[in-house]
Amino acid sequence: MSYHLLIKKAYKYPLPKQVPNMDGCYYDHKKGYWISKTNNLPVILDKNFIKPRTKKEDRETGEDQKGE
Amino acid sequence: MNDVEHLIVSNSFDFTSDYICYELQRRGQKYLRINRDRFSDYCIFIDLCKGIMNICIGNNEYQVKESFLKSIYFRAPVFLRDSYNHSLSLAEQLYRSQWSSFIRNLIYFEDILWMNNPVSTYKAENKILQLKYASQIGFEIPQTFITNEAKIPIKAESNYIVKSLDTALFRKDETELFVFSNIVKGSEIRESNLMEAPIILQEYIYPKIDLRVTVIGEKVHAVKIVKNNEGIEGDWRKHKDDVQFIPYDLPKTIINRSIELVKKFNLSFGAIDLVYCKGNYYFIEINPTGEWAWLVENANQRIDIDIVDMLTRGV
Numbered sequence: 001m002s003y004h005l006l007i008k009k010a011y012k013y014p015l016p017k018q019v020p021n022m023d024g025c026y027y028d029h030k031k032g033y034w035i036s037k038t039n040n041l042p043v044i045l046d047k048n049f050i051k052p053r054t055k056k057e058d059r060e061t062g063e064d065q066k067g068e
Numbered sequence: 069m070n071d072v073e074h075l076i077v078s079n080s081f082d083f084t085s086d087y088i089c090y091e092l093q094r095r096g097q098k099y100l101r102i103n104r105d106r107f108s109d110y111c112i113f114i115d116l117c118k119g120i121m122n123i124c125i126g127n128n129e130y131q132v133k134e135s136f137l138k139s140i141y142f143r144a145p146v147f148l149r150d151s152y153n154h155s156l157s158l159a160e161q162l163y164r165s166q167w168s169s170f171i172r173n174l175i176y177f178e179d180i181l182w183m184n185n186p187v188s189t190y191k192a193e194n195k196i197l198q199l200k201y202a203s204q205i206g207f208e209i210p211q212t213f214i215t216n217e218a219k220i221p222i223k224a225e226s227n228y229i230v231k232s233l234d235t236a237l238f239r240k241d242e243t244e245l246f247v248f249s250n251i252v253k254g255s256e257i258r259e260s261n262l263m264e265a266p267i268i269l270q271e272y273i274y275p276k277i278d279l280r281v282t283v284i285g286e287k288v289h290a291v292k293i294v295k296n297n298e299g300i301e302g303d304w305r306k307h308k309d310d311v312q313f314i315p316y317d318l319p320k321t322i323i324n325r326s327i328e329l330v331k332k333f334n335l336s337f338g339a340i341d342l343v344y345c346k347g348n349y350y351f352i353e354i355n356p357t358g359e360w361a362w363l364v365e366n367a368n369q370r371i372d373i374d375i376v377d378m379l380t381r382g383v
Contacts, residue, residue, distance in 0.1 A: 005260040006232055006267060009252065010245035011306070020081055027080055029109075029125050032089030032101030044086045044361075 025049075069122075072132045074099040074379050077171050078143040080106055084361040085143050087372040088379070097380060100130045104144055107167050132177075138382035139181040141375070143357070144171050146189045181382045183336045183375065184356050192333040192356040195233060195268065199351070201332050205325050207342075207351035211271040216262045222269070224255035229270040248303040273350055276343040278304050279316060282360050283330045283338045284374040288323045291367045292316040292344075313366040322349050329354060336378060 002008070025034045025043050034043040043049040074092060078085035080103040092099040102110065102123065111124040121132040145168075156164070172186055182188070191197065196214060203209050213220065214233065222228060229249050236247035251272060277299040282289045291313040293304045304311055318326075322342070329351075330338040339358020343350045360371040 002261050004264045005230060005252070005257065005262055006236055006247050006265065007238070007245065008260070009230065009250040010236070010238065010247045012243050012245050015239065015242045015244050022081075029101075030128060031093055032076060032099065033086035033093075034083070042086060042090050044083055044090065 070128065070130045071098055071136045072100045072130050073097060073136060073138045074141065075132060075137065076101040076141045076143065077104070077174065078102070079104050082143055084359060087361055087364065088141055088375060091372050091376040095376065095380065104167060104171065107163070134177050134179060137177055137180050139183065139379040140174060140177060141183050141379055142186060146186045146193065179383065181336060181379060183379060185334070188334040189356040192335055192338070192354060195353055198354050202329055202351035205328050205332065207325055208348050209351050210273055213269040214266050215269060216264070216266045218258050218260050218262045222254040222257060224253070224258065226254045227251050227272040228254060228257060229272050230257065231268045233266055233268055248305055251302045273343050273345045274301065275299050276345045279342040279344055280363070281318065281326050281340040281342055282358070282363065282369070282371055283326050283340065284371060285336055285378050286327060287374045288318070288326055289363065289369040289371060290316040290318045291363060291369070313363060315367050315369065337375065
């Protein structure tokens with residue numbers, strides 16, 4: 001029996017690393033966001049920080065991380 | 069003790085929630101973000117007689133009570149599928165199953181603005197029902213079949229869209245597999261193995277332009293997704309590094325239908341995928357937990373501002 005059509009057509013990629021590298025930043029529990037150690041600004045305001053660029057970011061887990 | 073007006077339920081690596089917290093902080097709001105991956109760092113105590121939830125994080129104490137709470141921004145999976153998983157330790161299985169239940173139980177807080185209530189999200193995640201409601205509201209929908217039967221009356225020479233009924237993410241050894249929407253010839257479908265699981269089979273609408281419509285209450289943002297200013301064949305996510313997101317003016321009727329669909333599912337937020345083809349707007353799907361931060365970055369659509377406006381207004 002061949003693979004199911006969905007499996008056959010599935011996009012395959014190496015298992016992504018589970019945790020992003022956040023060197024140079026820290027998470028502020030009180031503020032509820034990540035801050036750059038360099039300039040004390042939220043990392044989301046940092047042009048060099050890799051922010052969510054597409055609706056799926058870099059991992060295809062479904063939009064509410066259903067597949068996590 | 070800090071009283072909480074806005075509770076954000078998230079994950080510490082969910083940068084989309086950073087946008088919301090930053091804006092709440094900028095407005096001087098009383099909010100708390102709790103992260104599902106950090107529950108071991110929190111001390112949580114719920115007194116049901118008093119109807120209060122105390123959360124201690126380090127030296128900071130927070131109190132959540134229904135009379136003061138205005139909104140919950142829920143950025144967590146409604147379906148968590150792998151807590152019973154042989155690769156997880158017992159402690160991990162316990163953590164996942166019980167904390168998942170804990171955050172679902174936050175629906176205890178009823179008279180507040182939810183974005184979105186997980187009960188509503190659970191219902192809205194069902195694609196067959198989405199298509200039914202969208203059609204009832206007046207959207208065009210592609211001709212759609214759901215089947216595990218390959219020998220169906222489709223044209224061998226025509227192209228069809230084949231996709232999964234639910235998010236299909238699999239793992240095999242060191243490889244992950246994700247099922248996008250695929251263009252498949254009728255002849256190939258008819259010769260395929262479908263028996264093990266149903267698929268969604270849809271009419272292939274082409275040429276088309278993909279549209280992403282983000283609805284926050286009565287606010288609507290739309291972008292068209294193009295490559296070199298042309299529509300993309302098949303699933304645009306396969307080309308995500310090469311596409312442009314361009315703000316798009318929807319006709320008033322489509323704006324109204326989008327708002328109505330979100331309301332029909334009792335949601336306050338919804339991310340709707342449409343396609344435009346030859347003067348018609350076809351509904352593809354709605355995602356009640358859809359991502360949006362990429363649109364702030366790429367299309368300057370300040371969805372973060374609209375979300376915080378709604379959270380701070382409450383019900």
